[in-house]
Structures are given as C-alpha cells and as structure tokens.
Amino acid sequence: QQQVKQSPQSLIVQKGGISIINCAYENTAFDYFPWYQQFPGKGPALLIAIRPDVSEKKEGRFTISFNKSAKQFSLHIMDSQPGDSATYFCAASSKETSGSRLTFGEGTQLTVNP
Amino acid sequence: EAQVTQNPRYLITVTGKKLTVTCSQNMNHEYMSWYRQDPGLGLRQIYYSMNVEVTDKGDVPEGYKVSRKEKRNFPLILESPSPNQTSLYFCASSPDRRAYEQYFGPGTRLTVT
Numbered sequence: 001q002q003q004v005k006q007s008p009q010s011l012i013v014q015k016g017g018i019s020i021i022n023c024a025y026e027n028t029a030f031d032y033f034p035w036y037q038q039f040p041g042k043g044p045a046l047l048i049a050i051r052p053d054v055s056e057k058k059e060g061r062f063t064i065s066f067n068k069s070a071k072q073f074s075l076h077i078m079d080s081q082p083g084d085s086a087t088y089f090c091a092a093s094s095k096e097t098s099g100s101r102l103t104f105g106e107g108t109q110l111t112v113n114p
Numbered sequence: 115e116a117q118v119t120q121n122p123r124y125l126i127t128v129t130g131k132k133l134t135v136t137c138s139q140n141m142n143h144e145y146m147s148w149y150r151q152d153p154g155l156g157l158r159q160i161y162y163s164m165n166v167e168v169t170d171k172g173d174v175p176e177g178y179k180v181s182r183k184e185k186r187n188f189p190l191i192l193e194s195p196s197p198n199q200t201s202l203y204f205c206a207s208s209p210d211r212r213a214y215e216q217y218f219g220p221g222t223r224l225t226v227t
Contacts, residue, residue: 034214034215041221042220043118043218043221045218046215049214049215089157091157093213102159103159103173104158105156106156107157
C-alpha cells in the first residue's frame, strides 16, 4: 500500500521551462514533507521540505506548494536546467509513528533537454 | 568529510548464500536506516535503528536482519538471499530521531541469481 502517490513517473522539459511533480498522501497524521533529489549512481539528498502549517516554501528555483485540504503537495522547478536532470522523490513523515520513518513516493525521472 | 559509506558497492551472489552489507557513518548520528529502491516502487524502508541496540522493522523487513552494536555501524544481513531481493540498497543516517533530514550512502547494487 503506497501511502504517498507521486506523478508523473517521468518528465521531459526543455531548458528554461517549468518542471512540476505532484504528490498525494492519505495519512492526515503526516507532518513533514521533504523532497529528495537523486543523481545517477548516487544516494538521494534532501532538496527542500515543508511543514503543513505553510502553503508554500521557496528556495532558489525550487518551490513546494502544499494543499492540506486536498492532501497534495508539489515541487516546481523554475527555469529548469540540464543539471536538474535527476530522479525526484517526495516523502512524508508522521508524528504518530513511534520510530523515525519517511514514506517515499515512487519517484519521478526528470530530463531537462538543452 | 561527513559521509555514509556502504560496502560493497556491487555484489552478485547466488540464492541461499549468506551476505552482509556494511554501513558506517562518521557524523555521530543516532538514527540509521536501510532502504531498498526498486523501479516504480520508490524507496521502501527495511529496518531502522534509533540508537545502539535499538532496532525496529520498516515496511519490508522479511528476509533481512540488522544489528546496531556500535553507534556508527548498521550492517544489513541477508541470511538466505533470494532473487526477489535483487535491488539497490541504501543506508541512511539522521541527526534527529524524527529523521527529518536523512543522509544517504552511495548505494549497494545487489543481484541474487
């Protein structure tokens, strides 16, 4: 059972365009929503994260939009560059779990063409 | 350099032959975790550890064992590997118990024939 659903599975964008990746969750106890970026041959690395008390967080060209009522959040990459080509994972963490756990989405492979 | 290291990076083995994938972090993190990454399934947690001698199951623990005898090390043990355990494995650590920010190792590509 995938508690965090991510789409699309793959995305091709032209240089300078906007990349948008969407995630939906089911568990209303989730209280932390990070995005991880993974380059080929590397482990994932934290890119940006948001808590449900804000609707948007921006860091440089990367923005998370959060819709609590719809239980959805998305990553927007403005002015996409070829160096942004990577796999992106959304994730969520619940304060109810006794342990420390992140539930990940299925991943989106982003290709930015020059 | 602060990092999480895994060994080996690549491993091809046969069904039933016990193996261990090592994981070590030099950041004095209390929390450590193992994930497997499969196409279309994302990252799924296998086991995690909140501290030395404290471990717990993640989402897909069947067929795996872990131990945490030292703070820096968290080995993943496959007692009797099967082909369905062919996957890309990642170890991660975090400075906080909620694991809000996890630092991942470079991955171990395991093939079980």
